[in-house]
Amino acid sequence: MDEKSIYEHYTNDHEHIRRLLEQFQRLKTTQPFGAKQALTELRSALERHILWEERILFPWFDHKCAERNYSPTPAFKREHGQILIYLDDIARKVERGDFGTEEVEESLELILRLHNQREEEEFYSVLDKALNEAERGAVLEAMGRCQASISRLTPRDPFEDTPRQLQEAVEAACRLSCRCSS
Numbered sequence: 324m325d326e327k328s329i330y331e332h333y334t335n336d337h338e339h340i341r342r343l344l345e346q347f348q349r350l351k352t353t354q355p356f357g358a359k360q361a362l363t364e365l366r367s368a369l370e371r372h373i374l375w376e377e378r379i380l381f382p383w384f385d386h387k388c389a390e391r392n393y394s395p396t397p398a399f400k401r402e403h404g405q406i407l408i409y410l411d412d413i414a415r416k417v418e419r420g421d422f423g424t425e426e427v428e429e430s431l432e433l434i435l436r437l438h439n440q441r442e443e444e445e446f447y448s449v450l451d452k453a454l455n456e457a458e459r460g461a462v463l464e465a466m467g468r469c470q471a472s473i474s475r476l477t478p479r480d481p482f483e484d485t486p487r488q489l490q491e492a493v494e495a496a497c498r499l500s501c502r503c504s505s
């Protein structure tokens with residue numbers, strides 16, 4: 324991980340995800356194969372982003388910011404669930420050769436825009452400030468370990484369930500991350 328802050332890393336990743344969605348939308352009318360590839364990448368990127376947040380960032384936030392009256396992580400998790408449902412709806416249609424996914428895309432774009440904005444404004448910087456340098460290093464290291472495991476698994480079929488190895492890699496990184504926080 325080259326990025327110095329969690330804010331910087333995750334904001335860049337949001338932009339990466341936004342571009343992949345745009346790519347899918349641009350290609351789907353003229354290049355269905357390219358659109359499917361973009362969808363595969365979009366799905367992998369979003370699943371990885373969500374797993375990083377739920378298994379690494381959220382536990383750290385709730386551990387380090389426990390004295391705050393309010394934690395946004397339960398709402399973020401519910402929104403992640405909805406994002407994955409929309410993504411799955413698109414993937415299932417495309418799998419059947421049906422690219423008429425505009426309505427679901429609009430819903431996905433809207434929830435992503437609001438969700439990402441809230442994370443960028445209310446979450447990443449707070450976590451950056453709450454962690455000391457060693458802790459932030461542990462978070463980025465845990466993400467890097469996940470990344471290494473994930474990239475060994477790609478390319479993958481966009482329509483299969485999240486591979487068990489990926490889950491195991493994330494669990495391992497989470498354990499490492501939690502050890503570093505105690």
Ligand SMILES: [Fe+2]
Pocket residue numbers: 373376399403438442
């Ligand atoms: Fe998120």
